[in-house]
Amino acid sequence: MEPISEAQRQALEALYQRVEARAADISGAHAWWPCRRGCDHCCRHLSAPLPLTELEWRYLWEGFQRLPAEVRAEVRTRVAEMERSRPYTCPFLDRESGACRVYAHRPLACRSYGFAAARDGGRWCQFISDLLAKHGDGDIVWANQDSLEETVASLGGPTSSLFEWFAAHP
Secondary structure (H helix, E strand, O other): OOOOOHHHHHHHHHHHHHHHHHHHHHHHHOOOOOOOOOOOHHHHOEOOOOEEEHHHHHHHHHHHHOOOHHHHHHHHHHHHHHOOOOOEOOOOEEOOOOEEOOHHHOOHHHHHOOOEEEOOEEEOOHHHHHHHHHHOOOOOOOEEHHHHHHHHHHHOOOEEEHHHHHHHOO
């Protein structure tokens, strides 16, 4: 697989940093915000396989390659199992600790979930919906999911599902 160019890496990491700054602003200003270390609800209840651009896949692949061989084998087994079950559980989730095994390399969908809104609605779980009903969202400045997706798409290649990327990279 072709390595990520320095320009691509800088552009992708700058986008990810903007998303993480928005997430920190939201969760930092709202003590009741559920998206924090230890919450893995979204990772355990994916409605669809993660969509990744080619650049995001190559970035994620770097994190995957750093995992021990036995963990990489476990992730591949979980990817194969995902195709047969719903809701999907992220194959990178350490199910015992609730931590992401490739956290520093996770894709946009993971970084923005719970902190972004799109033209067709928010990108968050029922926990957030319930809390917004209680606390309101008048002071929240959401990340723009549509713009984020357009930006990441402009950075690198076609978008495919996690299943398709793994199938293409045995």
